[in-house]
Amino acid sequence: MFAVKEKGLSDRSVRILILLLAISSGIVFSENSCVCLKSIFNKTSQPISAQQQNGGEKRIYVAEQRGTIYSYTSSWTGRTLVANLSSKVVYRNDLQDERGLLGFALHPNFTTNRKFYTYSVRLFNNEQFSFVTEMVIGNNGVADINAEKRLLVIKQPHELRNGGQLFFGKDRYLYIAVGDGGVHGEIDANATMAQDGSSLLGKILRIDVDGSHFDPTGSTIKGYSNPSDNPFFSNSSVRSEIYATGFRNPWRCSVDKENGEIYCGDLGSSFQEEIDVLQKGGNYGWNFREGTKCMMGNCNNKNDILPIYSYEHGSVGGAVIGGFVYRGSTISYLNGKYLYADVRRMKMYTLTKTNNASSSSVLEVCPQNQCPCDARDKPVLILSFAQDNEGELYLLTTSAFDGRSVNDPILRILPKQSGKPGKQGALGLVNRTVELEQRGKTTSHYSDT
Numbered sequence: 059m060f061a062v063k064e065k066g067l068s069d070r071s072v073r074i075l076i077l078l079l080a081i082s083s084g085i086v087f088s089e090n091s092c093v094c095l096k097s098i099f100n101k102t103s104q105p106i107s108a109q110q111q112n113g114g115e116k117r118i119y120v121a122e123q124r125g126t127i128y129s130y131t132s133s134w135t136g137r138t139l140v141a142n143l144s145s146k147v148v149y150r151n152d153l154q155d156e157r158g159l160l161g162f163a164l165h166p167n168f169t170t171n172r173k174f175y176t177y178s179v180r181l182f183n184n185e186q187f188s189f190v191t192e193m194v195i196g197n198n199g200v201a202d203i204n205a206e207k208r209l210l211v212i213k214q215p216h217e218l219r220n221g222g223q224l225f226f227g228k229d230r231y232l233y234i235a236v237g238d239g240g241v242h243g244e245i246d247a248n249a250t251m252a253q254d255g256s257s258l259l260g261k262i263l264r265i266d267v268d269g270s271h272f273d274p275t276g277s278t279i280k281g282y283s284n285p286s287d288n289p290f291f292s293n294s295s296v297r298s299e300i301y302a303t304g305f306r307n308p309w310r311c312s313v314d315k316e317n318g319e320i321y322c323g324d325l326g327s328s329f330q331e332e333i334d335v336l337q338k339g340g341n342y343g344w345n346f347r348e349g350t351k352c353m354m355g356n357c358n359n360k361n362d363i364l365p366i367y368s369y370e371h372g373s374v375g376g377a378v379i380g381g382f383v384y385r386g387s388t389i390s391y392l393n394g395k396y397l398y399a400d401v402r403r404m405k406m407y408t409l410t411k412t413n414n415a416s417s418s419s420v421l422e423v424c425p426q427n428q429c430p431c432d433a434r435d436k437p438v439l440i441l442s443f444a445q446d447n448e449g450e451l452y453l454l455t456t457s458a459f460d461g462r463s464v465n466d467p468i469l470r471i472l473p474k475q476s477g478k479p480g481k482q483g484a485l486g487l488v489n490r491t492v493e494l495e496q497r498g499k500t501t502s503h504y505s506d507t
């Protein structure tokens with residue numbers, strides 16, 4: 059390189075020369091490389107959550123939107139129907155339906171106490187509610203759904219924007235992501251619930267499922283308590299379950315296995331999608347702000363927390379699907395990066411979080427000559443991400459618009475085959491954007507109007 063400079067070329071010219079040489083030789087310099095996708099199981103139906111037991115048999119549990127929960131051996135054989143809640147939840151076999159079974163989490167001590175938690179939308183007296191429940195798996199591997207214990211029942215004013223993520227933090231408390239229950243846009247009355255401390259809508263909640271307390275309206279012992287360090291625990295005008303406020307429709311939150319940080323993707327309305335990192339007691343802005351955009355009044359002095367990353371609707375997409383921070387060992391360049399997707403463009407992205415300005419890139423799927431012959435799968439529609447005990451990541455996908463497929467694949471994200479550098483390919487997905495728009499679909503959980 060020094061020899062080149064002595065011939066009078068500037069640093070910029072040298073960089074261009076190197077780039078041209080790289081392109082002509084088929085090597086693309088990029089922070090990102092590409093990944094391969096391998097279908098590891100293709101007999102699910104609308105999978106919305108998958109979690110691996112962290113001890114014992116290390117079984118994998120998959121929850122499906124219509125209300126079924128199956129367990130699998132760690133090698134994806136021997137499926138067992140753990141619970142069938144399909145007669146309890148409301149779901150109408152349509153990807154646009156944002157109801158059904160939406161969240162599932164194993165208790166941190168699951169291997170010994172066999173408890174798990176669900177978030178689902180149900181009808182009661184023709185009104186709609188989000189139910190957070192606890193069940194126990196018996197020695198036969200099956201849960202008695204008649205012994206299901208209700209922890210929280212939250213009235214949902216509309217069938218859209220129900221949120222539904224459940225997860226345990228490193229603090230061993232159960233976090234619950236609840237949508238604002240709104241219908242369209244930022245101006246409907248329900249959206250204001252996100253800023254109403256007396257409502258659990260549009261919030262991230264945090265409860266202790268190992269605690270109990272007396273209901274102030276009676277003597278009923280609820281199946282949980284509110285941690286005394288919850289930010290509004292001593293504020294009588296704000297519900298003690300609330301951990302953070304100002305969310306529209308958080309679709310998929312996760313915990314960084316390494317440092318415990320909690321990431322949430324929050325779906326925007328008409329302008330921006332966003333990714334947030336939770337702070338206790340934080341106000342994340344909805345419905346006066348969408349992403350970084352002030353939507354009503356004066357947003358100065360609101361003291362809301364801006365997303366760590368947001369993007370305008372357009373080329374990146376229009377409906378975010380929150381993922382996980384990669385903490386696996388097989389794809390070293392992804393370590394510490396947050397993976398997410400957008401259903402409108404059917405692409406995966408990586409997000410590198412920094413204190414000042416986070417950056418995001420497309421995570422390409424490699425061309426076929428870089429993927430092993432058994433890792434050339436392509437998702438049609440990405441519903442959610444999952445992470446196994448080793449920190450490796452998976453895509454939960456569906457191939458049907460009517461929500462009736464029983465052949466929906468779970469795809470593992472794998473490193474590209476080494477030793478064959480080449481040009482990065484397009485994601486390789488069927489571009490469903492046009493088809494989605496032609497059908498007038500927004501697909502489940504991703505409504506943006």
Ligand SMILES: [Ca+2]
Binds near residue numbers: 342348349365
């Ligand atoms: Ca926000």
